[in-house]
């Protein structure tokens with residue numbers, strides 16, 4: 001099930017704090033940065049904060065600019081984004097401004113918390129949704145996408161929410177505003193707490209001065225592990241789909257793109273069908289050929305391929321599923337199961353899985369993977 005694009009937004013002090021220990025919300029952003037945040041809110045379908053932030057900041061989470069609200073309405077969207085919170089306890093103050101301003105509201109909670117939240121929030125019109133015995137972030141994101149139509153989710157904190165979304169590999173982007181001041185209190189809240197995080201370095205996509213604050217935008221790079229897809233997996237599969245568009249056209253073979261990525265997010269190689277003038281080259285084969293055999297990183301690497309790796313082929317002795325296994329790779333993420341166009345009943349995913357590899361299929365990318373192959377599918 002697809003997820004919305006999840007954008008984590010936070011402002012931090014130079015010593016890495018989200019707030020001080022005083023009762024008032026600490027203003028880290030300056031006027032120009034608050035205006036930038038307003039623009040990001042206006043571009044989002046929903047804004048999420050944890051129940052802790054509602055308790056400590058009593059936020060409204062509005063789009064403050066009348067022009068931006070009008071532009072949303074002109075585009076057929078509600079004036080204000082959906083407001084979302086998460087609470088395990090269901091202990092929510094019905095008088096908080098969150099419930100009485102802006103657009104529609106939804107609370108994700110647990111079975112236990114749902115009864116309490118529904119009781120507390122009898123006044124304001126709020127949708128209360130339980131994800132089961134525990135709060136499950138993937139269920140939250142799938143519900144927002146599938147039931148509430150949210151495609152872009154802005155997460156404005158606080159630290160516990162940011163820590164979990166980053167740690168579980170569910171953040172597509174981090175927008176960090178670094179403010180030129182110190183907090184200097186050991187027990188002030190931090191942006192990211194202790195916990196497991198994706199390994200390696202994130203990729204810097206932008207830095208920008210916004211008044212006296214610096215905006216830094218990072219995207220995750222480290223592939224997920226096992227059968228669950230992460231935001232970084234989605235980004236890399238998107239790259240594979242872009243590579244498929246580079247293939248020289250053919251009436252007798254698919255156009256496919258592939259990227260091989262190490263566990264720490266380092267790109268090891270990429271390739272596409274018929275690369276380098278070889279009329280029968282496959283994408284995964286072309287990518288793997290660029291990596292030294294025995295490279296120790298292959299054992300924990302992920303292969304992203306717009307089409308599932310082939311299980312049988314006439315043009316070469318070994319199909320790509322075999323090449324992947326022989327290279328030592330045990331995780332493959334793909335968009336599209338092979339249709340019967342050239343080979344009936346090809347089951348590269350089955351071959352990989354039978355050898356113990358994790359195969360993750362993300363059908364939400366199938367349309368992009370199929371796009372350069374449309375001329376083949378009509379006939380097939």
Ligand SMILES: NC(=O)C1=CN([C@@H]2O[C@H](COP(=O)(O)OP(=O)(O)OC[C@H]3O[C@@H](n4cnc5c(N)ncnc54)[C@H](OP(=O)(O)O)[C@@H]3O)[C@@H](O)[C@H]2O)C=CC1
Nearest residue numbers: 010011019050051052053087088089135157158159160161
């Ligand atoms: N500088 C900035 O950009 C921002 C700063 N902040 C600051 O951050 C601080 C608040 O952060 P923090 O205290 O971490 O609060 P959060 O906003 O992260 O909310 C935490 C709460 O969310 C609920 N929750 C989160 N994850 C789960 C889960 N897996 N299961 C069940 N419930 C869950 C719980 O609610 P419950 O307790 O109801 O069970 C928990 O107490 C404030 O000081 C605020 O000023 C906040 C946003 C932005």
Ligand SMILES: Nc1c(N[C@@H]2O[C@H](COP(=O)(O)O)[C@@H](O)[C@H]2O)[nH]c(=O)[nH]c1=O
Nearest residue numbers: 011026027028029037057059060061156
């Ligand atoms: N302090 C702080 C932020 N805090 C965020 O802004 C929310 C309040 O927004 P509003 O309802 O519009 O007043 C608050 O709950 C928290 O999520 N954000 C930032 O970009 N920079 C800052 O310095």
